[in-house]
Amino acid sequence: MTVSIALVLGLGLALVLGAAVQSTVGFGLAVVAAPFVVLLAPSLMPGSLLVCGFFLPLWEVLRNDRDIDVRLLASAYGMRLLLTPVGVALVVWAGAREIALIVGVMILLVVAVSLTPMRVRATVPNALAAGAITGVAGTAASIGGPFFAMVLQHESPARIRSTLAAFFVLGSFTSLSALAIAGELDVDQVGAGLIWVPFLALGAGLSGPVRRAIPADRMRHAVLAFCTVASVVVIGRALLG
Numbered sequence: 001m002t003v004s005i006a007l008v009l010g011l012g013l014a015l016v017l018g019a020a021v022q023s024t025v026g027f028g029l030a031v032v033a034a035p036f037v038v039l040l041a042p043s044l045m046p047g048s049l050l051v052c053g054f055f056l057p058l059w060e061v062l063r064n065d066r067d068i069d070v071r072l073l074a075s076a077y078g079m080r081l082l083l084t085p086v087g088v089a090l091v092v093w094a095g096a097r098e099i100a101l102i103v104g105v106m107i108l109l110v111v112a113v114s115l116t117p118m119r120v121r122a123t124v125p126n127a128l129a130a131g132a133i134t135g136v137a138g139t140a141a142s143i144g145g146p147f148f149a150m151v152l153q154h155e156s157p158a159r160i161r162s163t164l165a166a167f168f169v170l171g172s173f174t175s176l177s178a179l180a181i182a183g184e185l186d187v188d189q190v191g192a193g194l195i196w197v198p199f200l201a202l203g204a205g206l207s208g209p210v211r212r213a214i215p216a217d218r219m220r221h222a223v224l225a226f227c228t229v230a231s232v233v234v235i236g237r238a239l240l241g
Contacts, residue, residue: 002187003041008192011036012199019056019203024162024210027149029056030142031110035230039101039237044192045099045177046091047185049142051193054172056200057165067162072127076148077170079131080138087139088178097238099141104235106143111224111231111240113150134167138225139175143187 001008005144014036021028030049036043094102120126130148138144148167152160179185214222 001032001191003188003192003206005046005195006194007041008044009086011192012196015052015199016203017197019052019200020206020210021203022056023204023207026164029053030145031107034103034107034142035227035234037202038103038234041192042100044127044189046140046142047105047179047189048175048192048196050139050172051190052180052196052200053142053145053168054176055193056196056204057168058167059204060161061169062159064162065166067156067158068166069122069152069163071124072151072208073124073163073166074125075124075172076131076134076151076167076175079128080135080167080171081146081174083135084139084174084178087136087175088182088184090136090140091179091184092182094140100234100238102137103141103143104231104238106137106141107120107227107231107234110143110146111228114146120150120153122151122155134171138171139178142175144171 011033011131015029016035018029018032021032029052033052034045034049037049090102091099118222127148130151133147134144136144137147145164145168149160152163155163
């Protein structure tokens with residue numbers, strides 16, 4: 001592994017935080033962890049976080065598959081499947097600096113979308129639009145789930161968690177497969193992602209106490225504020241570097 005094991009283990013702390021956030025508010029694994037990975041180990045992007053994006057929601061799918069909205073899931077995933085080659089093309093074209101810029105801009109866009117008062121209905125056209133964005137952003141930067149989460153935000157909590165989890169599992173697997181076919185997924189990325197799986201379990205386990213200790217709205221706003229600062233740092237470093 002070209003990245004030191006000590007650094008990979010250290011980055012695991014960011015994965016703990018990201019997993020705790022996603023298990024609490026429904027999204028956030030890559031949004032929280034990507035800035036750390038981009039700044040400290042850019043060669044691990046985006047594959048390592050896509051591996052994590054597959055394993056973290058897998059338990060939710062296995063546990064609550066009956067709550068999945070199959071119609072919206074099929075619409076969003078079908079469009080993600082069609083647009084995934086565009087995301088792969090970005091990874092092939094982009095270097096570490098360009099990937100950092102994509103990640104930073106995507107995080108700022110996620111923050112903006114999350115703060116908008118606009119009410120988005122859970123319809124097939126909206127799911128198709130979210131899937132299209134995620135096909136590109138989810139593959140190139142491992143970030144995209146919040147756009148589908150916005151479509152589902154007014155559904156029941158169980159339906160949101162289950163449908164998002166299924167979307168993450170399918171989407172991460174698709175993006176990993178496409179990157180592997182294009183020769184843009186290496187052993188280091190997969191290895192780091194697998195090393196981080198226990199950190200994901202720890203973060204998911206911590207989400208229960210976090211939910212009880214911190215109101216969801218306060219947690220959400222704190223995460224968005226942190227992500228804004230982190231994305232500005234990532235963009236600034238990419239532009240100056």
